[in-house]
Amino acid sequence: CGLCQRADCDPDVVGRLCQQDGLCVHENCLYHASGLEQRGADDEGFYGFLFSDIQQKLKRVARKRCCICRLPGASVTCRGRRCPRTFHFPCGSERGCVSQFFGEFKSFCWKHRPVQRVRAVQQDQTRCLICQEAVAGRPCYDTLVCPACASAWFHRRCIQGQALRSALHHFRCPLCQDMVTFQQEMFRLGINIPNRPDGTFDDHYLRHSSCDAGQCLCPAGREQVETKGPWRLLLCSSCGSCGTHQCCSAVGEEDDSWECSDCSDLHAGEGCSHQGP
Numbered sequence: 001c002g003l004c005q006r007a008d009c010d011p012d013v014v015g016r017l018c019q020q021d022g023l024c025v026h027e028n029c030l031y032h033a034s035g036l037e038q039r040g041a042d043d044e045g046f047y048g049f050l051f052s053d054i055q056q057k058l059k060r061v062a063r064k065r066c067c068i069c070r071l072p073g074a075s076v077t078c079r080g081r082r083c084p085r086t087f088h089f090p091c092g093s094e095r096g097c098v099s100q101f102f103g104e105f106k107s108f109c110w111k112h113r114p115v116q117r118v119r120a121v122q123q124d125q126t127r128c129l130i131c132q133e134a135v136a137g138r139p140c141y142d143t144l145v146c147p148a149c150a151s152a153w154f155h156r157r158c159i160q161g162q163a164l165r166s167a168l169h170h171f172r173c174p175l176c177q178d179m180v181t182f183q184q185e186m187f188r189l190g191i192n193i194p195n196r197p198d199g200t201f202d203d204h205y206l207r208h209s210s211c212d213a214g215q216c217l218c219p220a221g222r223e224q225v226e227t228k229g230p231w232r233l234l235l236c237s238s239c240g241s242c243g244t245h246q247c248c249s250a251v252g253e254e255d256d257s258w259e260c261s262d263c264s265d266l267h268a269g270e271g272c273s274h275q276g277p
Helices: 027-031 051-061 089-095 156-166 180-188 199-205 261-267
Strands: 017-020 023-026 143-145 153-155 233-235 243-245
Touching: 017 027, 023 027, 023 051, 027 089, 143 156, 153 156
Parallel strands: none
Antiparallel strands: 017 023, 143 153, 233 243
16 A cells, blocks of 8 residues: 555455555545545545545655654544644554544544543453453453443454444444444544445345245236235335235235244244344
8 A cells, every 4th residue: 555555454444455547545544644635526536535636645745754663654643632643544553543434534643542431340251242252341442332331342343343344324232232322432433334334245235025925926926016005015024034915915904014924933932044134
């Protein structure tokens, strides 16, 4: 990467590697390069950062040394009051700096970074809810806690991975399911919560759209979906991954809820073969 001078970085940390016209830069190095603005449309340059602006930025930081690794090319400046520290984005991540992914995309060194002020008491040896490995005894850079329930603890790297997979509309506390307070705190602490996940996960957001009744009675077939009448499609209220036409399962016209046989069996004490999206 032209901005951080590194190639061996975790994509969960630095984002995608953008390459074109001789330029090679990490996505997050671009967003957090101090003074670099998105002056183009989304489809121009890299994410709206024009190639000419990136090249000018590379020239300006060529002699700026990173306060962590001491190598040139440092493009991220701490926004703490009168703080002179400048660093490479991945170096900052390794040293405990925080870069925020909202608003002005501010970055802070380890001395001026935002910290958690949540009163949370651990029970015995608390473990990360995601990887089940031990966490620190109190909230710190590498160990975060949900501000809503104060009971969910996790490693920064673990909750960052979950944020990238879940994206903005699905990212919430794994324990209490709070979304608003949880997201605000994670944003403040430098967790990158994208507006949508990588295309690899697009199929997670597709709504089931066919009739799965043992015998579909619709003349137009299982894929026929109408908003009213006998061919109205209802999804299982429990798993959401099974559907039926109103007529095919003898659902009443006034009924808005239906449960597939597997989920009905589950509630009767048996296993369910359908899982939610």
